[in-house]
Amino acid sequence: MQRVASTRTLLRAIANEDAAFQHEVRATTCICVALDRLSLCYGAAGNTAEAVNWARETVAEGKAFDPTIQAFGRFFLGLALQRNGVWRKPCSNGPWHGKGDLETAAIALCRQPSSETLGYMTQLVKHQVPLDHYNEQGYSPLDYAIMGGSETMGALVMKGLRQEYLRNGFTPDETEVLIEMRKTEADRRKEYRSMFQKSFRPLLRTSAAETTKSSSDAQEVSSRAEKCIMGLRQAYSRLLVEQEITRSIFDDFKYIELSDFRSMTRLPQPGSLEDMNTMAKSVQQFGNMLEKQRNGSPFVVFLSYRWLGNGKPDDDQGTQLARMNAALSQFLATHPWLSDDRVAVWLDVGCIHQLDPDIRQRGINALPLIIAQCNAMISLDDSAYHSRAWCSVEVLVMQTLRDSYGLHECWSQMSLSHFERAATRPPIDDKLTGLQLSFPDKDGPTVKFLVRQSRILAKK
Numbered sequence: 462m463q464r465v466a467s468t469r470t471l472l473r474a475i476a477n478e479d480a481a482f483q484h485e486v487r488a489t490t491c492i493c494v495a496l497d498r499l500s501l502c503y504g505a506a507g508n509t510a511e512a513v514n515w516a517r518e519t520v521a522e523g524k525a526f527d528p529t530i531q532a533f534g535r536f537f538l539g540l541a542l543q544r545n546g547v548w549r550k551p552c553s554n555g556p557w558h559g560k561g562d563l564e565t566a567a568i569a570l571c572r573q574p575s576s577e578t579l580g581y582m583t584q585l586v587k588h589q590v591p592l593d594h595y596n597e598q599g600y601s602p603l604d605y606a607i608m609g610g611s612e613t614m615g616a617l618v619m620k621g622l623r624q625e626y627l628r629n630g631f632t633p634d635e636t637e638v639l640i641e642m643r644k645t646e647a648d649r650r651k652e653y654r655s656m657f658q659k660s661f662r663p664l665l666r667t668s669a670a671e672t673t674k675s676s677s678d679a680q681e682v683s684s685r686a687e688k689c690i691m692g693l694r695q696a697y698s699r700l701l702v703e704q705e706i707t708r709s710i711f712d713d714f715k716y717i718e719l720s721d722f723r724s725m726t727r728l729p730q731p732g733s734l735e736d737m738n739t740m741a742k743s744v745q746q747f748g749n750m751l752e753k754q755r756n757g758s759p760f761v762v763f764l765s766y767r768w769l770g771n772g773k774p775d776d777d778q779g780t781q782l783a784r785m786n787a788a789l790s791q792f793l794a795t796h797p798w799l800s801d802d803r804v805a806v807w808l809d810v811g812c813i814h815q816l817d818p819d820i821r822q823r824g825i826n827a828l829p830l831i832i833a834q835c836n837a838m839i840s841l842d843d844s845a846y847h848s849r850a851w852c853s854v855e856v857l858v859m860q861t862l863r864d865s866y867g868l869h870e871c872w873s874q875m876s877l878s879h880f881e882r883a884a885t886r887p888p889i890d891d892k893l894t895g896l897q898l899s900f901p902d903k904d905g906p907t908v909k910f911l912v913r914q915s916r917i918l919a920k921k
Contacts, residue, residue: 532569574611599913
């Protein structure tokens, strides 16, 4: 208690200094840790009422600062209330799992895996506290356990999830499928987060800062953005070569040169071996290019469109292909410095493998990273476009990049005569409210995963 009082006295003394807030954040963290310890000590000594009082003070102290600190405080408050006999049902909404919490106790504990937090987490699992939830960054307790490298914490969280799914009415077989899905997703997120934070974000930040300082000339801004995006492609390709686990999760960055795309008379059918083999001849794989060839930087346009039904990307009249060609011509008209031989396109039915399910999944896993390596996106907008989950998540990823760093372009073709820069769309919630999927059971988990991944892209 003496340390808490001394720290508060020091804070009052420096309240008017320039760096007062930074000192206050650090000092408040120390105060909250000390208060948590006091609550534990009083609880161990049998003075549960005093333990509750100190835990409440922790929650109040940390409310204006770090949500994780506050979540730790709520854990100790729940522990004290339970020991005091006030809170009999820990699995209900309360200090350990409040509906409006930015950070739950489970997430806070899994963020910092240790023998101590493992013991606390055991209490949450024992009392059936919900674990299948995500914070505002899109991470779950299992995600943090896996990213923290603690197999023991990960196993404990999966034990809790297993119990939770069974309580919610899933069969044992369904439960194991869900557990495997969550584990696979957490492994992907760990690799994705590492790649973006260590390789992509530093390049994006630096280039964004340089572009902000440069002139407003569109060609110069585009040139600076191209250099950054080329750097992203090189970093991505290098990681795929150097790290086996990365190769097992993500596919290569691929594209189709504009001249090859223009020669297409129809979009290929994904179930046709002949169509896929023909398409493969036009698909360029960045990772297979010689280093000296990579200095030639293709300007890659991501084509986002809705499939017109029955598992086919286009109708018999070739409506979408005609719109794509028109949109590309409209795009080039707004970028007179780009020659046709410098432009390429990213097309899902060609750049994501349609026949091999494992390769296809790697392409889908990499989608946010692939979009980041494209210079621009053109959306073939219509009355149903933004109701389709796949289209919406593609737009979400690209507009997050554009709005965060200013290096990517988003365009929308409303009709053959209406082409403009795309406005920012509202965010997508984790339940995909208002969005449609042709195969919700198969694609729903993947699209939800990609929505959560998009949050990592935002500028921090």
